[in-house]
Amino acid sequence: MKKDTRLIHAGRSKSYTGNVVNPPVVRASTIVFDTFAQLKHATQNRGNRVPFYGRRGTDTHFALQEAICELEGGAGCALYPCGAAAISGALLAFLQSGDHLLMVDSAYEPTRSLCDKLLAGLGIDISYYDPQIGAAISSLIKPNTKVIFLESPGSLTFEMQDIPAITAVARQHNIVTILDNTWASPILCQPFELGVDISVQSATKYIVGHSDVMLGTASANEKHWPQLREHSYLMGYCASADDAYTALRGLRTLSVRLKQHEQSALKVANWLAQRPEVETVLHPALPTHPGHSIFQRDFSGSNGLFSFVLKQGSQQQVEAFVEGMAHFKMGFSWGGFESLITATMKVQNLRSATTWAYSGPLIRLHIGLEDVEDLLADLEAAFSRFNQVS
Template sequence: MKIASKIVHAGRDKKWTGYSVNVPVVRASTVVFDTVSELKHATAKRGEQVPYYGRRGTQTHFAFSDAICELEGGAGCALYPCGAAAISGALLAFLQSGDHLLMVDTVYEPTRALCDKLLKNLGIETTYYDPLIGAGIKALIRPNTKVIFLESPGSITMEVQDVPAICAVAKAHNVLVMLDNTWASPLLFKPFAHGVDVSIQAATKYIVGHSDVMLGTASANEKYWPQLREASYLLGYCASADDVYLAARGLRTIGVRLAQHQQNTAQVLAYLQQRPEIARILHPSLPDHPGHAEFKRDFSGSNGLLSLVLKNGDAKAVTAFVEGMQFFKMGFSWGGYESLVTFNLNLQSIRTATVWPYAGPVVRLHIGLEDPADLIADLAAAFERFNNTLAS
């Protein structure tokens, strides 16, 4: 089945949908049984896709989990109330006191905080590593290393990791590999085909696609799925059937949305490459981007998230840039249909294993589904405000 067809039909098993196109929204806490035999069967199968108790899932949850597995791979998919919960739930499923975690230095800032605070307090040690280390990760593995965590492309600076090389080393040392695959979504990168054991998505982003639901997923291969599934249940993670339904609906259009995000971004990038204020554009599709060769090798496309490193500028000038934009609104998420802008004045503050080589501020953009001409005009006005403020 071609990917466009799979997007439309994934998870639409008649046992979940009945006679409707979409799976019904099945809200449940208690599941009731007519006979002791039914109750015993459900209890024995409670780790599988059998209604047992609301937190274990309903038809709505099972259909969506199946769809994610069909699109991304994996033997099973656990659902969480947000992407950060999926990350913490996955890590806590496989780490315990005395264990060692290798964490990529470009990781999502809340994941770094989780490592430096909660995991540290639980006696789990974290070592941050250069995202471009590749097979060199071997030198950092200790006897008590249990997990290597990847995020590719990385947050804000978006270096692309050599996932197959890292996974090969991890397998040789019996170390589990987790990947935050949110940037690529289930479409643009196939984690399990490249050796990843657990793949995590902030489904809030491109899967939902409409900026109206918080949701996370963690899928695992056959070896690790039973442990991830049971740990997630014991930690109390679950998601609203209404939110899961909206995520399933958003999933049906992810292919056409991502294609349009990519097309719009290409036009905006062509404009940005002409701007003299920019020291570096960070987007994996560009030939000079760190990890571009791996991106071309492993990914099937790109999306609308990119960062601009400005040559200079202070807080006042950056404020002038981001305030007053018509289409790019300030916000901390991305992956919806709208364009967004955020900024960071000191990236070194959230890096410990690598040195950030630029002194200028960084502006992150999400290119939405608006007309690229309008977005370019919005950016042109922003640069004008930025330059006028610097000159004043």
């Protein structure tokens, strides 16, 4: 079955849909049983998509979990109230006091904050590593290293990691690998084929696709799924049936949306690369990107999220650039239908194991589904404002 067809059919077995197209919204806390034998069966199979108690999920949740597993290739999928919860839940499922964590230096800023403000306080030793380290990560492994966390590409600076090289080293040392696969969504990268043990996503982004739901997922291979599943339940992680339904609805149009995001973003990225104010464009699908060969090997496409670095720019110039946009809105997150813009003056402040190569401000764009010519005109006006500030 082709990828786009699988995207339409995943999680839509008749046991979930009955005689309708979409799995209905099933809201529940208590699940009632007609016989003690049914209750016993549910108790014994409560981790296997059998209705047991609302926190374990209803058919709406099971349909989404099954769809994510089918698309990513995992053995099981846990749902979380947001992407950050999926990241923390996955890490805490496999770490305890005295363990060592290898965290990529280009990680999503909330992931770094989780490490520095929570995990370190729990007695977990954290080492940040160069995202481009590849198999040389073996030199950083300690006897107590339990988890290697990857994010490829980085969602701010877009370094590509050699995932198969890192996971091969991890397997040799019985270390769990966790990948933040949000940028790729379930269809642009197959993490388990690359040797990853756990794939986490902020479904808030491209899966939902409309900037109106917070949701996280964590999928695991067969070896690690029981531990992830049980930890998720013990910690009380759950998502609403309404949010699961909305994610399923968004999932069906994911491929067509991504194609438009990709097409428009590449046009904008190439336009930016010609601007005299721009030092570099950080988009892994561009041949000029240092990780482009890895991108071509491991990914089947790109999306609307990338950054560019200005050659120079004061705080006032950057403010003039990002304020007054007609179509790009200032705001966090990404993956919706709308175009977004954020700016970072000093990327080095978000690094501890590597040195950022550029001195100018970084601007991150999410290219939405607007007409790309309108977006280019918006950026043209932004550069005009930027250049008018002395």
